[in-house]
Amino acid sequence: MDKGTDRVKRGLAEMLKGGVIMDVVNADHARIAEEAGAVAVMALERVPADIRADGGVARMSDPTMIEEIQAAVSIPVMAKARIGHFVEAQVLQSLGVDYVDESEVLTPADEEHHIDKWAFAVPFVCGARNLGEALRRIGEGAAMIRTKGEAGTGDVVEAVRHFRTINGEMQRLTTMKHEELMSTARDLGAPFDLVEEIAETGKLPVVNFAAGGIATPADAALMMQLGVDGVFVGSGIFKSGDPASRAKAIVEATTYYEDPSIIAKVSRNLGEPMVGIGVTELEEGERLAGRGW
Amino acid sequence: MPVGILALQGDFREHAQLLNGMGVETRLVRKPGELDSIDGLVIPGGESTTIGKLADRYGLLEPLRRVVRSGVPTLGTCAGLIFLAAGTTGPAQIHLGVLDVVVERNAFGRQVDSFEAELDVTGLVDPLHAVFIRAPVIDKAGADVEILATVENDPVMVRQGNIIATSFHPELTGETRVHTLMLNQEG
Numbered sequence: 001m002d003k004g005t006d007r008v009k010r011g012l013a014e015m016l017k018g019g020v021i022m023d024v025v026n027a028d029h030a031r032i033a034e035e036a037g038a039v040a041v042m043a044l045e046r047v048p049a050d051i052r053a054d055g056g057v058a059r060m061s062d063p064t065m066i067e068e069i070q071a072a073v074s075i076p077v078m079a080k081a082r083i084g085h086f087v088e089a090q091v092l093q094s095l096g097v098d099y100v101d102e103s104e105v106l107t108p109a110d111e112e113h114h115i116d117k118w119a120f121a122v123p124f125v126c127g128a129r130n131l132g133e134a135l136r137r138i139g140e141g142a143a144m145i146r147t148k149g150e151a152g153t154g155d156v157v158e159a160v161r162h163f164r165t166i167n168g169e170m171q172r173l174t175t176m177k178h179e180e181l182m183s184t185a186r187d188l189g190a191p192f193d194l195v196e197e198i199a200e201t202g203k204l205p206v207v208n209f210a211a212g213g214i215a216t217p218a219d220a221a222l223m224m225q226l227g228v229d230g231v232f233v234g235s236g237i238f239k240s241g242d243p244a245s246r247a248k249a250i251v252e253a254t255t256y257y258e259d260p261s262i263i264a265k266v267s268r269n270l271g272e273p274m275v276g277i278g279v280t281e282l283e284e285g286e287r288l289a290g291r292g293w
Numbered sequence: 294m295p296v297g298i299l300a301l302q303g304d305f306r307e308h309a310q311l312l313n314g315m316g317v318e319t320r321l322v323r324k325p326g327e328l329d330s331i332d333g334l335v336i337p338g339g340e341s342t343t344i345g346k347l348a349d350r351y352g353l354l355e356p357l358r359r360v361v362r363s364g365v366p367t368l369g370t371c372a373g374l375i376f377l378a379a380g381t382t383g384p385a386q387i388h389l390g391v392l393d394v395v396v397e398r399n400a401f402g403r404q405v406d407s408f409e410a411e412l413d414v415t416g417l418v419d420p421l422h423a424v425f426i427r428a429p430v431i432d433k434a435g436a437d438v439e440i441l442a443t444v445e446n447d448p449v450m451v452r453q454g455n456i457i458a459t460s461f462h463p464e465l466t467g468e469t470r471v472h473t474l475m476l477n478q479e480g
Contacts, residue, residue: 001408008407011426011465015338015372018302037347039302039340074383074398075340076427098404098427121405255301255347256323 004121009143012076012098012123013207016040016230020220020251021209023047023234026065027072033237036247040076040098042232043069048105048152048288049235049274058106060088066095078125083292084110086119093122099144100124102137104291105151105234114292117141127211129162129289131169132188135198136293138206139191145204147228148289149212152235154276156213156222158289163210163226173199212289215240215274217253217267224257241271295320296333296476299357301347303339303372307464308472315469317476325356333366333476336373338426338462341398344376345387354389361391367456368475374458375429382432392456393435400430400447400460412461414450415441417470423461425449430460452478 019039024030030041045061046054060081070077076098081088083102088109092100102115104127117124118141127148128134134145147166149159169188176184176199185195197205210223211232220231231254237247249266256262284290296312298305300321309319312335322328334357336344348354361367361377369377369392377392401408404427411420421442430447434440441457442450449460450471455478463471 001410003406003408005409007409007424007465008404008426011424011462012404012407014304014307014465015340015426017304017306017339018300019340019343034342035346037343039343074386075342076404093405096403096405123404251343252347252350 006143009123010206013125013144016076016209017207018255019230020247020254021078021230021232022237022247023232024069025238027068029238029243030069030072030077032244033247034073034075036244037251038075038247039230040078041069041073042078042080042101042234043097044080044105047235047238049154049239050152051105052152052277052286060085060091060106063091063095066092066097070096080106081115082106083108084113084115086115089115089120089122089124093120097122102126102142104148104288108291114140117143125209127289127292128166130165131198132190133293134166134204134208135188135190135194138194138204142206144207144209146209146211146232149210149214150279150282151212151288152277153213153279153282154215154236154274155279156215156219157279159210159212159214159223160226162212162289163208163223163228166204166208167227170198170202170204174202213279214250215276217249217263220250221253221257221263224254230254235274239274241273246270246273294318294330294332296335297322297328297331297360298335298337299344299348299373301339302343303337304462304464305335305337308335308337308370311464311467311469312472315472323351325352328356328360331360331365333368334360336367336369336376337464338371338373341372341375342386344372348376349387354387358389358391361389361456364455366475366478368472369456369458370462370464371426371428371460374460377456377458381429392451392453392458393438394431394451394458395433396429397432398429399427401425401428403427410444412442412444412449415439416474421463421468421470422466423449423463424465425461428460
């Protein structure tokens with residue numbers, strides 16, 4: 001019996017495909033998310049919109065809160081560790097969380113090094129803005145990738161940009177001759193073996209979700225039609241007027257992403273969406289996606 | 294006629310790729326009408342609570358029950374096993390109730406306890422390499438249910454009439470023998 005293998009780590013993400021992972025800050029939120037049909041919840045102390053508003057240092061959540069959420073639902077529970085904070089990740093693994101998100105939404109603990117994710121039995125998901133970043137994280141052992149988008153804004157533009165960037169770079173690799181791959185690996189700052197693999201297959205070796213700015217059923221369906229494997233919704237649900245209805249609608253739009261009549265039906269009467277912040281209104285230092293490299 | 298693969302959520306594309314690789318035509322099923330004229334039915338891995346809720350909201354529960362009870366060869370893997378079952382040992386959730394077993398969800402523990410192992414399966418000559426992810430086991434099985442494989446004495450693969458169900462994921466390892474078993478059975 002082999003535990004903590006690549007296959008079982010990446011395999012859990014395969015099971016989440018076509019689903020919605022929701023940020024929750026307490027057991028009640030987690031129950032609402034599960035009832036709506038979420039495939040997993042992300043336990044954190046404050047949703048990104050509040051982290052943005054409150055400022056200060058954002059850290060791993062209180063273990064008691066994570067355990068309360070684990071006790072409240074049967075779906076997988078994920079939790080966030082700061083970039084490079086391998087002790088927070090060790091703590092989360094000891095709590096038995098199902099996935100660790102090494103997340104730019106929290107304040108980075110190390111500006112040079114990400115966590116050595118191979119050293120853990122628990123799988124990791126990491127954010128990426130482009131192919132080089134995605135492949136560096138996979139090279140460090142990430143078993144799942146998500147676009148960084150721009151968390152806590154309700155503006156989907158960055159998630160779209162990051163996904164299109166990653167996809168475009170992968171397509172370009174598939175058209176290259178083998179002798180061109182090394183200089184491309186250098187330019188991307190990506191491990192050569194992974195560049196070779198993508199030139200061959202045209203896709204990431206791990207599941208790739210959208211995150212950062214998804215606030216409506218149509219946003220979720222947009223990302224699915226672009227080709228992501230599933231979506232994370234952070235502030236978009238519990239900072240909106242009617243979280244239970246919106247959560248359910250986003251789940252249904254993610255499954256029926258190719259059916260505009262269903263997206264129209266579930267988009268009705270959802271109440272106020274989260275108050276958005278246009279990404280272009282943010283100062284460079286206010287952007288979370290620039291954290292990590 | 295194609296094999297229908299329930300595509301509400303989960304790793305339905307892996308099942309489709311595996312079957313297509315075996316020369317079997319497939320159809321993704323998200324609406325009741327897509328269950329018409331199918332030669333087999335696959336319920337994939339995924340989150341069983343999500344699949345159950347979506348099947349309920351989009352009117353798929355009764356049509357799925359009719360298809361399985363009509364004798365169409367059916368395979369459920371992991372969440373598919375849970376969805377086919379009569380119930381779980383844990384909190385209530387939505388089931389088809391066509392397979393006479395009660396399952397224990399996450400029976401081996403949380404994700405850090407997920408594992409791979411070699412498995413001896415009744416009817417297969419060589420062992421099968423099986424991937425278990427937050428896997429369920431069968432806690433109770435009715436008299437008509439044949440146990441095809443076990444891990445530490447817990448049943449992880451069963452057959453009842455036209456239904457085969459597994460706790461593990463043959464679709465993740467390129468293993469075709471489970472799908473072949475499913476397609477070759479008569480209702």
